[in-house]
Amino acid sequence: MRKLWLVFAxxxxxxxAVLFVVSTLRPDLLSWNVRGNVVPVKEPQPEAPARTxxxxxxxxxxxxxxxxxxxxxxxxxxxxxxxxxxPVFRYFFGEQxxxxxxxxxxxxxxxxxxxxxxxxxNHHVIESVDQIEVALADARKVPARVVGTDPETDLAVLKIxxxxxxxxxxxxxxxxxxxxxxxAIGNPFGVGQTxxxxxxxxxxxxxxxxxxFENFIQTDAAIHPGNSGGALVDVNGNxxxxxxxxxxxxxxxxxxxxxxxxxxxxxxxxxxIRQGSVTRGWIGVGVQDVTKExxxxxxxxxxxxxLISQVERGGPADNAGVKLGDILLAVxxxxxxxxxxMLNQIASLQPGQQAKLKLVRNQAETELTVTVGRxxxxxxxxE
Numbered sequence: 093m094r095k096l097w098l099v100f101a102x103x104x105x106x107x108x109a110v111l112f113v114v115s116t117l118r119p120d121l122l123s124w125n126v127r128g129n130v131v132p133v134k135e136p137q138p139e140a141p142a143r144t145x146x147x148x149x150x151x152x153x154x155x156x157x158x159x160x161x162x163x164x165x166x167x168x169x170x171x172x173x174x175x176x177x178x179p180v181f182r183y184f185f186g187e188q189x190x191x192x193x194x195x196x197x198x199x200x201x202x203x204x205x206x207x208x209x210x211x212x213x214n215h216h217v218i219e220s221v222d223q224i225e226v227a228l229a230d231a232r233k234v235p236a237r238v239v240g241t242d243p244e245t246d247l248a249v250l251k252i253x254x255x256x257x258x259x260x261x262x263x264x265x266x267x268x269x270x271x272x273x274x275x276a277i278g279n280p281f282g283v284g285q286t287x288x289x290x291x292x293x294x295x296x297x298x299x300x301x302x303x304x305f306e307n308f309i310q311t312d313a314a315i316h317p318g319n320s321g322g323a324l325v326d327v328n329g330n331x332x333x334x335x336x337x338x339x340x341x342x343x344x345x346x347x348x349x350x351x352x353x354x355x356x357x358x359x360x361x362x363x364x365i366r367q368g369s370v371t372r373g374w375i376g377v378g379v380q381d382v383t384k385e386x387x388x389x390x391x392x393x394x395x396x397x398x399l400i401s402q403v404e405r406g407g408p409a410d411n412a413g414v415k416l417g418d419i420l421l422a423v424x425x426x427x428x429x430x431x432x433x434m435l436n437q438i439a440s441l442q443p444g445q446q447a448k449l450k451l452v453r454n455q456a457e458t459e460l461t462v463t464v465g466r467x468x469x470x471x472x473x474x475e
Contacts, residue, residue: 151325164199166221200278201322202217202226212357249364261330274311332351373465378401396421412449420451445463447463
């Protein structure tokens with residue numbers, strides 16, 4: 093009897109030990125371990141262990157040689173002092189009050205996109221300047237000339253007369269996802285080439301009032317004055333955007349920066365290099381988004397399309413019969429979502445091309461054919 097009791101005790105001890113181990117390491121195997129009134133949640137599936145990245149030095153090493161510092165200067169005439177007409181003041185303070193000329197200096201960044209010396213940067217970095225000097229990563233400094241600019245995307249192409257330069261590798265901005273790690277490379281405050289780290293915070297940002305055609309990558313990688321025109325690269329060191337602007341109430345980074353996707357930058361760059369400027373379609377209308385209130389006042393089924401708020405006299409739309417108050421629903425059977433989408437759709441058309449516009453007028457749908465014109469150059473900003 094005592095022997096049987098010892099066997100029972102040993103068996104019970106082993107079972108309790110096994111139960112303790114299972115309940116600790118794999119409680120899901122115990123069917124009675126389901127807690128009542130608990131919302132079922134998705135459990136992660138077993139996956140292969142992800143590669144741990146402990147350093148971005150390789151991506152930086154790959155991209156940094158292709159990022160340059162841009163130094164600009166501009167002659168600015170000082171206004172004539174009103175006391176200059178007084179002979180006494182002119183005698184004592186003539187030199188100090190002489191309007192003369194002073195130089196205004198600026199800085200920015202750029203990206204070498206070709207070993208032939210082409211550099212991509214922002215339009216606002218080199219706008220209205222007299223001299224442009226490019227400092228390479230190897231400390232060489234050379235003058236640069238402007239090949240062409242596109243103020244409506246804030247892009248510009250420069251050219252330096254050097255060969256066999258280290259050029260950036262172009263990535264695919266369309267494959268970016270929110271949460272992807274990115275690096276911003278540039279020359280903040282003129283301190284020298286700097287790399288900052290962040291993630292993609294948003295995609296397709298528009299309605300910001302920065303440029304006419306907006307489709308920005310938003311990032312929290314620190315971007316400061318001097319970073320404009322620099323590179324936004326992925327963890328492989330491939331170019332995914334051109335750093336352009338920050339949202340800030342102080343002038344310094346607040347964790348919201350914007351970059352032009354490399355797909356747009358490449359299209360603009362190729363047109364500038366090929367023909368010196370960018371050609372876009374235009375039909376001569378002003379538009380505004382259709383809000384819920386506008387849709388109700390026009391008795392529309394939903395807030396779709398854009399409202400024609402202005403028609404330029406003698407323009408393509410006017411010649412085609414477009415009227416104030418029309419609702420533009422589609423261009424060439426492609427639905428119009430908002431004003432930004434409509435601008436991009438029209439801009440992508442070639443001048444001289446026939447385009448079919450689907451409109452709502454007096455609560456009835458109609459179609460008109462317009463001959464697309466060439467978008468006029470934006471007026472030059474006054475200093």
